[in-house]
Amino acid sequence: MPPSGAPACAVCHETRAWRTGFNLQSGFLIEASSRSMASKTQVGFIGLGHMGNPMAKNLIKHGYPVIASDVFPESCKELQELGAQILDTPADVAGKADRIITMLPSSPNVIDVYTGPNGILKKVKKGSLLIDSSTIDPAVSKEMAVAAEKTGAVFMDAPVSGGVGAATSGKLTFMVGGAEEEFTAAKELLSCMGANVVYCGQVGTGQAAKICNNMLLAIGMIGTAETMNLGIRLGLDPKLLAKILNMSSGRCWSSDTYNPVPGVMEGVPSANNYQGGFGTTLMAKDLGLAQNSASNTKTAVPLGSLAHQIYRMMCARGYASKDFSSVFQFLREE
Amino acid sequence: MPPSGAPACAVCHETRAWRTGFNLQSGFLIEASSRSMASKTQVGFIGLGHMGNPMAKNLIKHGYPVIASDVFPESCKELQELGAQILDTPADVAGKADRIITMLPSSPNVIDVYTGPNGILKKVKKGSLLIDSSTIDPAVSKEMAVAAEKTGAVFMDAPVSGGVGAATSGKLTFMVGGAEEEFTAAKELLSCMGANVVYCGQVGTGQAAKICNNMLLAIGMIGTAETMNLGIRLGLDPKLLAKILNMSSGRCWSSDTYNPVPGVMEGVPSANNYQGGFGTTLMAKDLGLAQNSASNTKTAVPLGSLAHQIYRMMCARGYASKDFSSVFQFLREE
Amino acid sequence: MPPSGAPACAVCHETRAWRTGFNLQSGFLIEASSRSMASKTQVGFIGLGHMGNPMAKNLIKHGYPVIASDVFPESCKELQELGAQILDTPADVAGKADRIITMLPSSPNVIDVYTGPNGILKKVKKGSLLIDSSTIDPAVSKEMAVAAEKTGAVFMDAPVSGGVGAATSGKLTFMVGGAEEEFTAAKELLSCMGANVVYCGQVGTGQAAKICNNMLLAIGMIGTAETMNLGIRLGLDPKLLAKILNMSSGRCWSSDTYNPVPGVMEGVPSANNYQGGFGTTLMAKDLGLAQNSASNTKTAVPLGSLAHQIYRMMCARGYASKDFSSVFQFLREE
Amino acid sequence: MPPSGAPACAVCHETRAWRTGFNLQSGFLIEASSRSMASKTQVGFIGLGHMGNPMAKNLIKHGYPVIASDVFPESCKELQELGAQILDTPADVAGKADRIITMLPSSPNVIDVYTGPNGILKKVKKGSLLIDSSTIDPAVSKEMAVAAEKTGAVFMDAPVSGGVGAATSGKLTFMVGGAEEEFTAAKELLSCMGANVVYCGQVGTGQAAKICNNMLLAIGMIGTAETMNLGIRLGLDPKLLAKILNMSSGRCWSSDTYNPVPGVMEGVPSANNYQGGFGTTLMAKDLGLAQNSASNTKTAVPLGSLAHQIYRMMCARGYASKDFSSVFQFLREE
Incomplete structure (x- = not known):
């Protein structure tokens, strides 16, 4: 239930509190919490790709002056037209803004943007709040936090669930790891870009929570695909089997909410030739991170x-861009 | 909701209708349906082991005259004292009763009890209803159905979920495969022993449904154990991680109802040193059947x-008699 | 080396002793042993498929009068023209011949041919020698042996390595399980059809040896394919990597004799678009038997x-009829 | 056979050429090649642990003046007494010696020793030859090579096979990746510490070759353990089964040279309660590197x-320090 008096956003005049919603790409279903507004000082944003671009726009939309940078100058044009200041390097951004959000493709990019020769930590101000929303190895998040601490700055990891759609509509879910006393400040910014902001614990636990959920999701999905396939071969009607499983101990999100067998459910990728949804390549990437974390x-x-x-x-057999529930199709006889 | 006027049991005067309940051993959660009473003619019962004994007792309790047989004569004493007639062989039982229930340990026993030299089919009456509640390979169920049909009898498979406790209290779940027009007659008998009787389709689909559910259950349980273990190693609090998973797409029965990590939930085997519940050996047996069905x-x-x-x-490392959620303990560092 | 004085075949005048050779399909490399000739009394043969047909012909070629039977009458024509007597049922064959060889596709066929209503055991003579060369579950071999013993006959399992080519040229390898005192008699017949006859132990161990070898073969092949693929991705030259592995502890038959990477070796299926060799379907069947035996x-x-x-x-993705080394192709990026 | 005229070591007067030998820990069996001697200028050595210490001693023994450094000063005492010069940091060593060998536990150590604030690259001379014998991720080797090239130095990866014993006796095997024109210079030094030096290709391929071999080794070992265990359960004599496999396509190094079943072979860890040999922990580490490389x-x-x-x-169940062939014991019934 929403607490009465939840503060409305100063820009959109919308009370953003205690909503719940199902996020197709991530499957995260998390209560949205209220947020408090703070002064609209400059916010740095590094990484203006498919996700970073709409995220930064939402910051501007909520009244924050944005100072941005990206390795590809052309990525910055649209934001520049919306009034953002564009600088050459992450270090330059860090020299001006004391709250910075980074949204990058993978661990090496994060290492470079923070600790490289033109990295944030080269010019970061003491007391700055650095929030990394990239999905990377939690061990790298911890390394960045240690490096940031040496400069007097605070690093938090805050990977997202939700794709470009959720980034555009400001309905991402953030899983946040880092010092608990900094969570309120982080949440103020992240709430402009997401519907849900969950505190997970020390630095790296945001990444850990995302990785763990997606690993169990992948296991449940493949398990459901195998089970449905086996049941069908043994003569069971797919809809009846799904019903029996969902009443029983075989029940899981992949069987009751995102069933991979065409014809069992509507409005899911299996009903649309496995288009949309969460691509097999992305799932493979997240499982690689889980594997690395497990090895480490x-x-x-x-x-x-x-x-x-x-x-x-x-991925090697042509399923790279299909939704990850297409494993049902991959496992069954051609 | 229960339909008004659900018929009460003629013996126990209890209205057994539309109850729902969680079955610890099987995890099946199925609506109980109403049942109609029929004439209390003789019922044959072959196999008076840990499960068969209390099942046969419930038939007697509901007013059915029982004619029983078991390879171990001492297994029959208790039932004999309750008024059951004990005969030497399955064939002898089939010569007297035209409704017979079998409850046997494995496929070879079923093959012998039905098609062996002293088997049911040697003396079965035309039109007899033969219900096998053993958990066996669906392919064997189909073979038995073909053999029974040649003698003019009808065979149905009706494996159970629920252990000795559920058998004693008459709260088993039956998954039934066979000719749909015989389901009502089967349900009348099975309802004396179970709270839930689910029709699954043609012969063998009862076994298929049980095998499929338990395979997905095992996958979900091991997956949950791995995920919880990984998250803990990565610094997440187990209760918080379980909460995040259960709000998200990682959610499954093993994470939200039967969590394998001690301290996360109460009233489950993980809270009691993995005692009780569903033993690892039994899960391994069911997975063996799933594997055979998949190979076939x-x-x-x-x-x-x-x-x-x-x-x-x-099983090879000392976990045979622990609950199957002890896989969490097996996978974590000693 | 052949011992001097190895007996020559009475028909083909060829000394068939102590040869060694590599068998492409099976990979078995076994010393051929000498054999002694015995009286050329009638031999029964059940199952005249792709393998059974040339095997039975080799018996005729070696001077044995053959009495044969097959469920498909047309399969018998060719053999009949060579002088074999064709009877309707296995039982009829057993009524006439006291040495019988069976070569059937799978366990259910073997059960039927031995214990079915028209099966061998219905009319088998006391003291008959029954040799099953089918590749089936060792547990079924044991059952057949028990059933045969009740009739006073002796059952042995003798599955083969080598395909139609080896069957035609009489160069199969037989792995034989059964009473050791009967091995000499079995070997006399099997040597007409194979170059190698290996005694493995009690009934079922012939099947066990074949299943075990093929399971380890499959593991080694997939492991080699993965390793070569990984090495290539990491920048190693395939030939150099194969050489390093083969000098080292990674060495196995699949790396040094049947390398799955095109261009590394000549004269193997990988050099010929994975045509010929040992089909993926057949490997999958043998691995299913291994799995069943492991479960049991x-x-x-x-x-x-x-x-x-x-x-x-x-098999489900279009590789059913390719050689099993095509797993290299299956695992690599399209 | 050794080519006549193979140059003898200037110090130990031993002709080190074309010997072959089986290395227990690594299983590598590689021809030793001849080497040419060069001037005995100073050699830097970073990392004086269990492996590095005896390796550096062998350099001294062959007449090379050694300049060493280690994070633990006490590790340096023994070498200092043998005449080595001890400096505080890798950078200091690089300021003096233009040939440096590093032997470190894992990737982060390597990164720090080369690119850290006191790292080699801070003071490295142009044209220096840097050889890393640590076993690490090939991707890290490549990064180090790029970083070294920027300073005008040459980096090569040269991981070893063989444990402390081989390091002490100078009988390690080195797998070398890097510029081919530098291989001769590298081999001169490495030959003082190893019996075999194999050129694998570009930077990182030394690591790749080691990782690939050990991955296939692990697969073959577990496969052999499973197969032997299954065969024994099916009634086969272990020695006979090993013999059959080794004549056949199941043959591999683990079955014919390092059989994991007690009683099958002598002189291997399985004959000595799995003591000695190659520890399960080390195998798990190498498989983790293989996994990372595969993910990347x-x-x-x-x-x-x-x-x-x-x-x-x-490792989690008490087998961490046993030889990796103890997987046979792990998989069989207690």
Whole structure:
């Protein structure tokens, strides 16, 4: 239930509190919490790709002056027209703004943007708040936090669930790791771009939560695909089997909300030739991160590991851009 | 909601209708349906083991004269004292009763009890209803149905979910495969022993439904154990991680109802040193049946297959009699 | 080296002793042993398919009068023209011949041909020698042996390595299980059809040896394919990598004799677009038998099980009739 | 056979050429090649742990003046007494010696020693030859090579096979990646510490070759353990089964040279309660590197991945310090 008196956004005049919603790409279903508004000082934004661009726009829309940078200058044009100041390097941004959000493709980019020769930490101001929304290895998040701390800055990881659509509509989910006393400040900014902001614990736990959820999701999806396929071969009606599973201990999100068998449910990728949704390549990437984290922490994840390999095989066999529920199609006889 | 006027049991004067309940061992959660009473003619019962004994007792309790047989004569004493007639062989039982229930440990026993030299089919009466509640390979169920049909009898498979407790309290779940027009007659008898009777389709589909559910259950359980273990290693609080998963697309029965991590939930085996519940050996047996069915139907079930192997390894390493959620303990560092 | 004085075949005047050779389809490399000739009494032969037909012809070629039967009468024509007597049923054959060889596609066929209503055991003579060369579940071999023993006959399992080519040229390898005192008699017949006859132990161990070898073969092949693929992606030259592996502890038959990477070796299926050799479907069938045997004996075979699933996936994705080394192609990027 | 005229070592007067030998820990069996001697100028050595210490001693023994450094000063005492000069940091060493060998536990150490604030590259002389014998991710080797090239130095990866024993006796095997024109210079130094020096290709391929071999080794070992275990359960004598496999297509190094079943072979860890040999922890580490490389190159390695997980499970269940062939014991019934 929403607390009465939840503050409305100063720009959109909308009370953004305690909504719940299902996010197709991520499957995250999280209560939206209220947020408090603060002074609209400059916010730095590094990484204006498919996700970063609409995220930065939402910051502008909520009244924040944005100072941005990207390795591809052409990515910055649209934002510049909306009034953002564009600088050459992350270091330059850090020299001006003391709150910075980064949204980058992978671990090496994050390492470079923070600790490289033109990186944020070269010119970062003491007390700055650095929030990385990239999905990367939690171990790299921890390294960045240590490096930031040496300069007197604070680093938090805040990977998102939700795709370009959610980024555009400001309905991402953020899973946040870092010092708890900084969470309120982080949440103020992230709430401009997301409907849900969940605090997960120390630095790296935001990444950990995302990786863990997606690993279990992949296992549940492949397991559901195998089970439905086996049941059909054994003569069961797919809809009846789904119903029995969903009443029983076989129940999971992939069986009751995102069933991979065409004809069982409507409004899911399996009903649309596996178009849209969450691509097999992206799932394979996240499972690779889970695998790396498991190797680094010496954790046995046999099914998670096999799930990774299966999505890897699918990428090699033409399923790269289909929704990850297409594993049903991959496993069944041609 | 229960339909008004649901018929009460003639013996126990209890209205058994539309109850729902969670069955610890099986995890099946199925609406109980109403049942109609019929004439209390003799019922044959073959197989008076840990499960068969209390099942046959419930038939007697509901007013059915029982004619029983078991390879171990001492198994029959208790039932004999309750008024059951004990005969030497399944064939003898089939010569007297035209409704027979069998409850046997595995496929070879079923083959012998039906088609062996002293088997049911040697003396079965035309039009008899033969219900097998053993958990066996669906292919064997089909063979038995073909053999029964040649003698003019009808065979149905009706494996159960629920252990000795549910058998004693008459709260088993039956998944039934066979000719739809015989389902009402089967349900009348099975309702004396179970709270839920679900029609699944042609012969063998009862077995198929049970096998499929338990395969997906095993995958979800191991996946949950791996994920919780990985998250803990990465610094997440187990209760918080379970909460995040259960709000998200990682959600499954093993994460939200039967969590394998001690301290996350109460009233589940993980809270009681993995005692009680559904033993690892039994799960390994069911996964073996799933594997056989998959091999026979040439279905690829990579995660189901690996789940089978993991439970097999656990049996070899001292986990045979622990609840199957103890895979969390098996996978984590000693 | 052949011992001097090895007996020559009475028909082909060829000394068939102590040869060694590599068998492409099976990969078995076994010393051929000498054999002694015995009286040329009638030999029964059940199952005149692709393998049985040339095998029975070799018996005729070696001077044995053959009495044959097959469910498909047309399969018998060719043999009949060569002088074989054709009878309607296995029982009829057993009524006339006291040495019988069976060569059938799978376990159910074997069960039927031995114990069915027109089966061998219905009319078998006391003291008959029954040799089954089908590749089936060892548990079924044991059942057949028990059933045969009740009639006073002796059953042995003798599955073959080598395909139609080896069957035609009489160069099969037989792995024989059964009473050791009967081995000499069995070997006399089998030597007419094969170059190698290996005694493995009690009934079922012939099947066990074949199943075990092929399971390890499949694991080694997939492992080699993965390793070569990974090495190539990491920048190693395939020939150099194969050389390094073959000098090292990674060495196996699939890396040094049957390398799956096109261009590394000549004269193997990978050099010929994976045509010929040992088909993926057949490997999947053998791995299914290995899996069943493992399930029945409660043995953990995690890699064997995953190998089975991978070949099953390949069958579903269009690799059914390619050589099993095509797993290299299946795993690499399209 | 050794080519006549192979140059003898100037110090030990031993002709080190064309010997072959089996290396217990690594299983590498590689021809030793001849080497040419060069001037005995100073050699830097960073990392004086269990492996680095005896390796550096062998350099001294062959007449090279050694300048060493280690993060733990006490590790340097022994070498100092042998006449080595000890400096505070890798940078200091690089300021003096233009040939440097590094032997470090893992990727982060390598990154720090080369590119950290006191790293080699801070003071490295133009034209220096930097050889890293650590076993790390090939991607990190490539990064180091790029960083070295910017300073005008040459980086090569040269991971070893062989444990402390081989390091002490100078019988390691080196797999070398890097510019081919630098191989002769590298080999001169490495030959003082190893019996075999193999050129693999561009930078990173030394690591790749080691990782690939060990991945296939792990797969073959687990496969052999499963197969032997299954065969034994099916009634085969272990020695006979090993013999049959080794004559056949199931043959591999783990079955014919390092059989994991006690009683089958002598002189291997399985004959000595799995003591000595190559520890499960080390195998798990190498499989983790293989897994990372596979994830980074998007290569599907399903069996390699499962092998990794099995060794990870073994580490968690008390097998960490046993030889990796103890997987036979892990998989069989207690």
